[in-house]
Amino acid sequence: MDNDRMAIQIAGVTKQYRLGQIGSGTLTRDLQSWWARVRGKEDPNTKIGSKRITGDTLMALNGIDLTIHKGERVGIIGRNGAGKSTLLKLLCRVTAPTSGEIDIYGRITSMLEVGTGFHGEMTGRENIYMNGAILGMKKEEIDRKIEDIIEFSEVREFIDTPVKRYSSGMFVKLAFAVAAHLDSEIMIMDEVLAVGDVTFQKKCLEKMRQVSDSEGRTILYVSHNMNTIRKLCDRCIVLDEGMVFYDGDVETAIGIYSSDAIGKEKMLRHYYFDESERNLYFSSPGFKITELMLNKSCFECGETISVTMKVNSVFELENVRFRFVLTLMQGDKLGTMFSEQGVDFPIGEKEIAFSLDTTHLMPEKYRVHVIALLLDEFEKEHRLDCLLPGFLFEIADVNNQHYPGYWNTQNTGFVRLHDAKIRK
Amino acid sequence: MEQYNSHSDEYHIHISAKHKLFDLKLKEVWEYRDLIWLFTKQKFTVYYKQTILGPAWLILNPLITGLMYAFVFGGIAKLDTDGVPGILFYLSGTALWTFFSSSLTKNAEAFTANAKLFGKVYFPRLTMPISNVLSSAIEFCFHFIPVAIFLIYYVIVGKVAPNWTALAVIPLCLFHLGLIGLGFGIIISSLTTKYRDLSIVVGFGVTIWMYATPVVYPLSMLEEGWMKNALLFNPATMPIELYRYALLGRGTVQPFYLGISWITTITVVLLGIAIFNKVERSFMDTV
Numbered sequence: 001m002d003n004d005r006m007a008i009q010i011a012g013v014t015k016q017y018r019l020g021q022i023g024s025g026t027l028t029r030d031l032q033s034w035w036a037r038v039r040g041k042e043d044p045n046t047k048i049g050s051k052r053i054t055g056d057t058l059m060a061l062n063g064i065d066l067t068i069h070k071g072e073r074v075g076i077i078g079r080n081g082a083g084k085s086t087l088l089k090l091l092c093r094v095t096a097p098t099s100g101e102i103d104i105y106g107r108i109t110s111m112l113e114v115g116t117g118f119h120g121e122m123t124g125r126e127n128i129y130m131n132g133a134i135l136g137m138k139k140e141e142i143d144r145k146i147e148d149i150i151e152f153s154e155v156r157e158f159i160d161t162p163v164k165r166y167s168s169g170m171f172v173k174l175a176f177a178v179a180a181h182l183d184s185e186i187m188i189m190d191e192v193l194a195v196g197d198v199t200f201q202k203k204c205l206e207k208m209r210q211v212s213d214s215e216g217r218t219i220l221y222v223s224h225n226m227n228t229i230r231k232l233c234d235r236c237i238v239l240d241e242g243m244v245f246y247d248g249d250v251e252t253a254i255g256i257y258s259s260d261a262i263g264k265e266k267m268l269r270h271y272y273f274d275e276s277e278r279n280l281y282f283s284s285p286g287f288k289i290t291e292l293m294l295n296k297s298c299f300e301c302g303e304t305i306s307v308t309m310k311v312n313s314v315f316e317l318e319n320v321r322f323r324f325v326l327t328l329m330q331g332d333k334l335g336t337m338f339s340e341q342g343v344d345f346p347i348g349e350k351e352i353a354f355s356l357d358t359t360h361l362m363p364e365k366y367r368v369h370v371i372a373l374l375l376d377e378f379e380k381e382h383r384l385d386c387l388l389p390g391f392l393f394e395i396a397d398v399n400n401q402h403y404p405g406y407w408n409t410q411n412t413g414f415v416r417l418h419d420a421k422i423r424k
Numbered sequence: 425m426e427q428y429n430s431h432s433d434e435y436h437i438h439i440s441a442k443h444k445l446f447d448l449k450l451k452e453v454w455e456y457r458d459l460i461w462l463f464t465k466q467k468f469t470v471y472y473k474q475t476i477l478g479p480a481w482l483i484l485n486p487l488i489t490g491l492m493y494a495f496v497f498g499g500i501a502k503l504d505t506d507g508v509p510g511i512l513f514y515l516s517g518t519a520l521w522t523f524f525s526s527s528l529t530k531n532a533e534a535f536t537a538n539a540k541l542f543g544k545v546y547f548p549r550l551t552m553p554i555s556n557v558l559s560s561a562i563e564f565c566f567h568f569i570p571v572a573i574f575l576i577y578y579v580i581v582g583k584v585a586p587n588w589t590a591l592a593v594i595p596l597c598l599f600h601l602g603l604i605g606l607g608f609g610i611i612i613s614s615l616t617t618k619y620r621d622l623s624i625v626v627g628f629g630v631t632i633w634m635y636a637t638p639v640v641y642p643l644s645m646l647e648e649g650w651m652k653n654a655l656l657f658n659p660a661t662m663p664i665e666l667y668r669y670a671l672l673g674r675g676t677v678q679p680f681y682l683g684i685s686w687i688t689t690i691t692v693v694l695l696g697i698a699i700f701n702k703v704e705r706s707f708m709d710t711v
Contacts, residue, residue, distance in 0.1 A: 017709055018709070018710075089543075089708070090439065092545065092546050093437075093439060093546040094542070094543055094544065094545070094546055094708055095705065095706050095708045095709055096439065096441065096443070096705035096706050097439065097440070097441050098441060099441045100440070100441060101438070101439070101440045101441075102438070102439040102440070103436065103437070103438050103439075104435075104436070104437040104438075104439070105435070105436055106435055107435050108437065110544075110545055110546065112544045112545065113544040113545075116541060116544045116545045117541055117545070119466060119470055121469070121470045121473045122466065122469060122470065126466075126469070129462060130462050130466060133456070133458050133459040133462045134459060134541075134545055134547055135545065136456070136547065137458075138458055139458040162473075185435075
């Protein structure tokens with residue numbers, strides 16, 4: 001294997017946790033296991049099987065194999081309890097795996113929490129030294145970087161004040177500033193950017209991207225905030241039930257993750273879009289679809305979907321195109337509808353309505369991504385707004401007279417193309 | 425669990441489910457020496473913040489205890505002090521014992537008290553117990569101030585004659601007792617991560633240990649018999665007698681038992697580090 005290119009290699013890693021209280025029952029079982037080991041017998045308390053919860057143990061990680069290369073920025077997403085944090089804890093050596101091997105090539109620093117080791121009674125400056133040392137920096141290294149750290153943290157005026165008087169935002173800024181100035185080759189972060197204000201978040205992401213690009217630093221980042229994942233990562237892993245569910249490109253991973261989450265929600269007829277749901281990376285700040293209304297959310301095959309959108313623009317725009325990308329709930333893209341012609345937008349709010357034809361769609365739930373864009377004279381597209389997803393709808397299996405018999409999407413897919421003509 | 429291979433300026437860490445029992449990882453601890461110092465410093469700056477008397481407590485605390493012992497054991501129980509003025513005898517004894525007992529009790533909760541920190545970031549855990557002993561040693565230096573004042577007074581008056589040439593062994597006594605406190609402390613803390621029973625025992629255990637050690641009475645006071653033998657095998661006995669011998673010119677030092685004490689100490693420390701490093705790997709799951 002090519003060690004020069006590899007940053008982290010994880011092979012067959014599992015992590016078992018014990019459920020319930022630790023008490024005298026635990027001691028009895030510990031002695032039982034120990035006695036079995038002494039006699040060379042099989043441990044009666046080891047559970048066999050692939051089930052995640054067996055008896056009173058939980059497999060937080062259930063066999064993880066991953067290879068992460070140098071310079072990759074890997075996002076890790078998954079529902080609560082999917083094993084994200086456990087995986088990071090193993091990598092940070094906070095706890096040891098139950099079985100399996102991990103090889104890490106390079107120095108590793110972790111931010112599983114904001115301001116680990118910060119002490120309220122100590123000043124910002126003292127805490128920089130403390131936190132830096134905990135994260136593995138030498139004193140002279142911190143001496144060298146302290147000015148940069150203070151500058152980056154934006155809390156210079158308060159640097160000699162005990163941090164217990166800091167606001168939570170200042171606290172985060174200082175803590176992140178220390179971590180960002182570490183010289184390690186691999187950085188591990190768990191939800192740490194969640195507290196800072198938007199500008200500082202942006203600054204942090206830029207700093208991370210920059211060190212990753214210029215110094216080839218490997219980044220592992222766990223978050224529930226899809227926007228930061230989009231902005232930072234170039235590879236994304238979806239964990240589920242302690243296993244790797246998907247490993248690949250970021251948008252697909254987010255699609256899979258959010259379909260999982262959204263699938264449990266009710267379909268709406270009226271959507272409001274705020275800042276957090278947007279893919280800011282692809283959008284321009286001056287043009288926003290703020291609301292979206294549907295005539296209904298459940299359709300018969302062939303029925304028309306009426307979509308009305310409220311758009312807010314700070315520019316006067318001509319010939320804005322719309323694109324409706326149909327995807328399945330698990331994230332696969334099915335096809336796209338284009339607006340038949342461009343639409344002009346004045347400054348301010350404008351309402352626009354579309355009809356979408358469902359003739360070819362078979363009974364299933366669908367998601368629609370709405371993308372507004374401009375084409376320049378070279379036919380290059382400039383995205384104005386991206387709603388991923390914009391809305392959901394369902395084609396119900398009623399009154400489907402176009403097809404004799406029951407349409408099974410597993411056998412026949414989701415799109416019914418034109419019937420084959422008999423020529424002879 | 426982990427190996428540092430710094431060859432060709434490339435770090436490689438290997439983590440596996442298996443664990444080498446006698447992997448003491450002392451090299452890694454040395455790498456983090458700045459952290460040890462910062463932990464030590466932090467314990468001071470934090471402890472006396474927002475108190476009116478501040479560091480004065482460092483001197484008042486042992487002074488009050490010493491006076492109390494002088495009153496109870498010297499004044500009421502009239503225990504022998506080997507011909508040393510009572511107040512100096514008790515003050516010097518408590519100063520050294522406080523160093524030992526605080527090393528022990530602080531380390532006994534090394535895992536449970538720092539669970540939050542240990543659960544979030546990796547650094548060699550042994551830095552924490554070491555800094556506990558160091559901060560206790562610095563405390564001892566403050567505790568020693570009243571001892572020194574009384575000592576100088578009694579030397580001038582002519583009531584005490586220290587062994588001037590032997591004074592250099594005092595740091596060695598400190599080191600010795602520090603190691604015992606470290607060793608027993610980390611063993612207790614490793615065992616308490618799963619079962620908390622021991623942490624309850626520690627509180628009064630230390631008090632019992634004090635009375636089983638010649639702290640408030642001299643070893644010479646005891647007659648030959650099983651009690652004296654038991655005391656001689658107590659690893660804390662010889663360092664205390666040696667310290668008193670150097671400082672106050674009175675003390676019963678028997679090289680044989682001093683040797684036994686050192687062997688016990690080193691065994692306990694090595695065993696402690698081994699257990700500590702084993703528990704460190706997964707204590708977050710049970711603590």
